[in-house]
Amino acid sequence: MNVITAEKLNFDSELVGAMVLRDADAFPITERTTVVNLAQTDAYVGTTQLSPLPPLSSTVLVSGTVSGELLLALTVADEVGQEQRARALGWLDFYGADGPVLLKSQQDTVGTVTIDRRAVLHQPVLPSNPERFTVKANLWFSPAGTDCGIHNLHPFIEVHTQVTGLGRMQKFDDKRHDALYEDQLLSPGTTNPIPFCIDVDGEFTYPWHQYRADTDCIWLALEYHAI
CATH class of the missing domain: 2.60.120.990 (Jelly Rolls)
Structure with a gap:
């Protein structure tokens, strides 16, 4: 169930990048990202050791991968203005x-x-x-x-x-x-x-x-x- 592409949401912008991941399997994180688990099943995040991300919870990933049923990924380049x-x-x-x-x-x-x-x-x-x-x-x-x-x-x-x-x-x-x-x-x-x-x-x-x-x-x- 690999995610090949991520779907940008309609409020995705240079202010806050926003994309949804559906049925993600080891989706790579390459920049500082807030990941929110929207589903009612555990997601999994990490590098060599994966850890669960419970339903309706979030974390900040700097690298590694994320897997889960329905996830939201948010990135911020800077906080100026x-x-x-x-x-x-x-x-x-x-x-x-x-x-x-x-x-x-x-x-x-x-x-x-x-x-x-x-x-x-x-x-x-x-x-x-x-x-x-x-x-x-x-x-x-x-x-x-x-x-x-x-x-x-x-x-x-x-x-x-x-x-x-x-x-x-x-x-x-x-x-x-x-x-x-x-x-x-x-x-x-x-x-x-x-x-x-x-x-x-x-x-x-x-x-x-x-x-x-x-x-x-x-x-x-x-x-x-x-x-």
Whole structure:
């Protein structure tokens, strides 16, 4: 099942290279790359000794190979002028002129995976119920010190991978910054470890949460939509 070519996503650019690998078998890594495992089976990364990359997790590879069912590979040549370059690429100014700077790339549909939502969300599995989900992805940018907006509604499972800079995913008891109760710190190549939502009668229920940029940041949002 060798991957001969890698498919570039529609937000691939000189700012962040983005490509998807499908059924990859020892795909070579030749530059510093953030690899995200989008599937619900282990991927494998390394050189002489391979190690597993669990589902919905990521790592930074400098060389070696990667194998897996569905993978996203992100590369960054440099981090100079990220906001200006993102605007030049036409990234959406999510809040417009009156809100915080939050720029969004195009979104692309990466593929489909089979998952058990209760297993992924670490809820009791009674019984196992595999479903097909469509995986969508896009990039975001915010400058240092930006609170990107407390919210609690998503009709999908969401996780975030840090691409550049330092940021955090935060949870709140209600829609107030002083109601913060959990701070998950993210450095380049890391993904928040477990999706924030739970399944309640087939609906994804989220706490109040937001992304915060500690430095100028680019991060990846992954959405899993039930088919």
